[in-house]
Amino acid sequence: MPNAEEVARQIAVHEAVCAERCKQTNARLTRIEVVLAVIILLLLIGEGSVIDVLKRVLGG
Numbered sequence: 812m813p814n815a816e817e818v819a820r821q822i823a824v825h826e827a828v829c830a831e832r833c834k835q836t837n838a839r840l841t842r843i844e845v846v847l848a849v850i851i852l853l854l855l856i857g858e859g860s861v862i863d864v865l866k867r868v869l870g871g
Contacts, residue, residue, distance in 0.1 A: 813821070856862065
C-alpha cells in the first residue's frame with residue numbers, strides 16, 4: 812500500500828495531466844467555435860438573402 816507521500820505525488824501528477832488536457836480541450840473548443848462562426852457567416856452571406864434584407868432595411 813502506498814504511503815501518504817506517494818499518494819500526494821500521484822495526485823499532483825494527475826492534476827498536472829488534467830490541467831494540460833483542460834487547456835487542450837479549451838483550445839479545440841475555441842477553434843471549433845471560430846470555424847462554426849465562419850461557416851454560418853459564409854452561409855448567410857453566400858445566400859445573399861441577408862444582404863438583400865439589410866439593403867431594404869437600411870434603405871439601400
